[in-house]
Amino acid sequence: MAPSPLVAVVDAVDRELPDLRAAADLARLVQVTGVEDLEVHLPELEAVFAWNFDRPRLLDVVPRAPRLRWIQSISAGVEELASPTLPTHGVVLTNAAGVYDPGLAESVLGFLLAFSARLLEDARLRPGEWPADEITLLRGTTALVVGAGSIGTEVGRLLRAAGLHVRGVARTARTPTETFEEIVGPDELMSELSRSDHVVNVLPITDATRGIFGAEAFAAMRRHAVFVNIGRGTTVDEPAMIQALERGVIAGAALDVFAAEPLPAESPLWRMPNVLVSPHRAGDHERWAAHVVALFVDNLERFVAGEPLRNVVDIELGYAPGGRF
Numbered sequence: 001m002a003p004s005p006l007v008a009v010v011d012a013v014d015r016e017l018p019d020l021r022a023a024a025d026l027a028r029l030v031q032v033t034g035v036e037d038l039e040v041h042l043p044e045l046e047a048v049f050a051w052n053f054d055r056p057r058l059l060d061v062v063p064r065a066p067r068l069r070w071i072q073s074i075s076a077g078v079e080e081l082a083s084p085t086l087p088t089h090g091v092v093l094t095n096a097a098g099v100y101d102p103g104l105a106e107s108v109l110g111f112l113l114a115f116s117a118r119l120l121e122d123a124r125l126r127p128g129e130w131p132a133d134e135i136t137l138l139r140g141t142t143a144l145v146v147g148a149g150s151i152g153t154e155v156g157r158l159l160r161a162a163g164l165h166v167r168g169v170a171r172t173a174r175t176p177t178e179t180f181e182e183i184v185g186p187d188e189l190m191s192e193l194s195r196s197d198h199v200v201n202v203l204p205i206t207d208a209t210r211g212i213f214g215a216e217a218f219a220a221m222r223r224h225a226v227f228v229n230i231g232r233g234t235t236v237d238e239p240a241m242i243q244a245l246e247r248g249v250i251a252g253a254a255l256d257v258f259a260a261e262p263l264p265a266e267s268p269l270w271r272m273p274n275v276l277v278s279p280h281r282a283g284d285h286e287r288w289a290a291h292v293v294a295l296f297v298d299n300l301e302r303f304v305a306g307e308p309l310r311n312v313v314d315i316e317l318g319y320a321p322g323g324r325f
Contacts, residue, residue, distance in 0.1 A: 004028050005046040005304065006067075008038055010058070017051065018293045026300050035061060047303060048072070049296055056080045062089050070303055074292045076100055076151065076283075077232060079205045082318045093313040094299055097320045099291045100283030101154035104230050107282035108155050108200055109162060111254035112138055114276055115226045124273075139163030144192050147202030147231060148174070148183050149319070151283075155200055155230075156180055167192060171317075193220040198228065205232040206318040213237065218244035226252045230282050233258040242268055245275060256282040 007027040011017060023029060027047070032038055035057040038045065042061060047070040050058060055073065062068060062085050069091055073081060076097045086093050114120050116136045125131075143159050145152045148168035156166040156179040168183040169192060176182050184192060186208070193199060199221060203209045213227075214237035221227070227250055229236055238259050244250050252274035258267075261280055269275050299309045311320040 006030065006041060006044045007047040007049060007300070008032055008041055008045055009049045009051060010035060010038065011051040015051070015289075018290045020293065022297045023049075023293070023300055026297070026304050038065075043067070046070070047300070050074065050081070059083050059085050062086065062091055065089075070094070070299075070309065072296050072299055074289075077204055077319075078313055079232070079318055082313055082315050084315060087315055092309060093315065094309050094311045095313055095320050096292050096295060097150045097311045099288055099295060100285075101151050103285035103288065104151050104202075104283040105154040105158040107256065107278070108228055108230060108254075109158050111228050111276060111278075112143075112159075112198055112226060114254065115252050120273070120276060141165070141197040142167065142195065143198040143200060144169065144196035145180070145200045145202060146189065147204070148180060149202070149321070151230070152200075152202040153177075153179055155202065159200075164198075167196065190217065190220045193217060193225075194222070196225060197222065198226050201227070201229045201231045201235060203231040203235045204319045205234050209235045211235065211237050213241065215240040215244070218249050221250050223248060224251045226250070226254065228254045230256045233261065238269075242272075245272055252276070254278065256280055 005027045007029055009017070009020065009029060009031045011031060011033060020029060030041055034052065038061055042065045044067060045065045046067050048058065050071055050073050058071065058081065071081065071091060071093050073093065073095045076095050078093060078095045081093055116138045118133060118135055140163060142165040144167050145156045146169045148170040152168060156168060160166045160179050166180055168180040169186060169189050170183050173185040174183040201213060203212065212235050218240060241253065245253055254276040255269065256278040257280055263269060263277060269277055302309050313320045
């Protein structure tokens with residue numbers, strides 16, 4: 001009988017991992033604190049469960065791991081790992097698409113409510129202030145979800161349930177669904193921005209999406225529009241966004257991701273009254289780690305049995321098409 005596969009759990013940050021006993025029943029697990037500790041295991045290594053945030057260095061060891069066939073990432077965004085190096089050496093990359101969808105969707109709804117219900121203004125009231133400004137209803141307004149994949153669909157579903165009209169932009173135009181009244185292709189982005197009250201960016205970072213939200217995109221938005229970014233920080237030209245916010249080109253922004261993280265203390269975004277800063281935790285609901293482990297165990301069972309894995313990343317696209325947890 002062939003020995004069970006050797007799987008490394010790479011965890012370069014100080015965290016308590018969820019229970020991995022189910023995985024240990026399927027494979028020989030080794031836990032290492034960083035990529036450099038993988039060296040001794042490379043001759044036998046067959047799979048990696050990449051918890052660490054030093055993931056690009058994994059690519060350096062791939063050519064020296066002759067039996068490596070699979071890397072499971074804990075994140076949905078895998079731009080740091082989606083390299084031609086993997087298919088060149090016969091390695092499949094899977095991500096955690098679907099795990100973070102509920103938390104991200106609820107956060108987006110909360111962000112929009114923070115603006116429409118004037119929660120930001122109310123949180124900053126001084127004793128004795130009692131303004132009479134009306135709130136704005138989200139119901140009946142139009143939200144544009146840019147990136148109509150797994151996360152975008154869950155965001156759209158929740159916004160639709162709250163009474164919003166939801167439209168989507170995807171890599172290719174698709175027929176309408178119960179969630180999206182219309183799904184258009186990237187060539188119609190600017191016209192869609194001009195008709196939307198809220199814009200939710202869910203895009204991964206690829207060559208096609210880098211800096212896609214620049215001065216032209218913000219200029220196309222309505223002056224009362226709120227921009228929400230739960231995708232990737234580098235899909236946005238931050239100086240152009242800051243200028244649009246300062247000049248009233250758009251009304252506000254709720255930002256969970258940034259070009260540099262943590263967001264530098266000198267960034268003007270911290271001090272802008274029409275900006276809500278979230279520390280890249282919008283999708284981190286209280287059981288996300290356990291759900292990631294459950295996905296890993298399910299994929300490990302498939303790996304051992306020689307069955308197709310879930311959430312396989314298309315390296316050229318940079319994400320897993322249709323991935324759901």
